[in-house]
Amino acid sequence: MSRYALKIEYDGTPFSGWQRQADRPSVQGAVEAALARLERDIPSIAAAGRTDAGVHALGQVAHCDMARDWDPFRLSEALNHHLKPAPVAVVACARVADDFHARFSATDRRYLFRLVSRRAPMTLERGRVWRVPHPLELAPMQAAARHLLGRHDFTTFRASICQADSPVRTLDALEIEETGFPGGREFRFHVRARSFLHNQVRSFVGTLERVGAGAWAPDDVKSALEARDRAACGPVCPPGGLYLAGAGYDPDPFAGP
Template sequence: MPRYALLVEYDGRPFSGWQRQVDQPSVQGAIEDALARLEPREHSVVAAGRTDTGVHGRGQVAHCDMDKDWDPFRLGEALNFHLKPAPVAIRSCRAVSDDWHARFSAVERRYLFRLLTRRAPETLEAGQVWRVSQTLDVDAMREGAAHLIGLHDFTTFRSVNCQAQSPVKTMTEIRIEEVDGLGGTEVHFHLRARSFLHNQVRSIVGSLEHVGSGTWDPIDMKHALEARDRAACGTVCPGVGLYLMGVGYPDDPFADFAGG
């Protein structure tokens, strides 16, 4: 069966997350239903990561197996037609080898979290950012984040429902920048690792917000990490500000994708 890699973008707000649910809308379900319009049978789409309720995808990667030998461009176009009106788009589709796997072949995941700092409620950015009313000390958050870089036991920043076999992960990068957004000042958190635990990004960002607001000192991030106790975690921020931006592969099928 020919295998195809899909570069997927979606608005996470109307979905219960990536993973197909029996009685709830999901991104996986929307794509599998669209595939069934092209080849009437049950389909199974595998993603690089299972995003939670409300979490968005800019560069999610998935793969599917087809009966027919499709032209990748035409397969992507046909899927986009049948995905309407769901807020899901196949940005690119590429043919890959039978042993290429969206999840297990991946060597890196990249996330962005958008935090809007303003007192007025968000309107045009509703569902796209996490708003806090106070300004944040970006330098203090950078100092706190530095304690998390490298190989650590991230039990504190792991959901109690996480199914990963080990809480030990290597955090490659946490880059924090302040930007002028259309709705006001935003703080962007860029996180990069081979893989992440369930709720790890949201737990880290929520704890760093405590540092930025002055509730915690930067060293408290180190103390929380070393506690290896979920109770030591700060706020777990909502999923609406979180975006899966990209997935890295040794032989990336989308390496030459220009973003069209």
């Protein structure tokens, strides 16, 4: 058996999420079906993160074990051929050590959330951004985001169905940038941590949007965090604007020689 790391990009709109389900389409199911066209009896694959229904990925990482010694480029080409017409693509492939694990070897995970402020409905980007019809202010959101950095009990910002053993996590980065967008403005939230709670990023963004809209003050986010109460959280934003941007490894399996 040889182990391979796959960097995968996908549009999560038609899927029920990453994780394989018996009666619903999933990204894991699509990739495993493509692998099964290449070899029989391939073990189940593992991924860096289990994205929810409607969430996209720019750099999801999964690993698979193959009986045949594949050239990584040819393996990625073969998988992309069999993934058609699903909106899933293997953008990089690398042979890795037998003890590499896409989930447990990851040193961090990075998410991107795209929020667009404009009056007009979305057309080309529908399902890929969260649109709000009112203006937003960048500086108050940035000030509020600083309260979330570091190691905290994030009970306020975790889903009630979250199965994590502890609500304590360390948030390494939450950076917000503003850029132009046709008919409005786009705000991009770049979030990084070793691991996340269920709905944590969407809870962050939904709460910070309230700050940008002027409904909350930046210090209200600090109070919500300290409350350790899900009821203190702002709205949870929809999944379409969320992207798993990447996962970190040491060494990086996709780095050049």
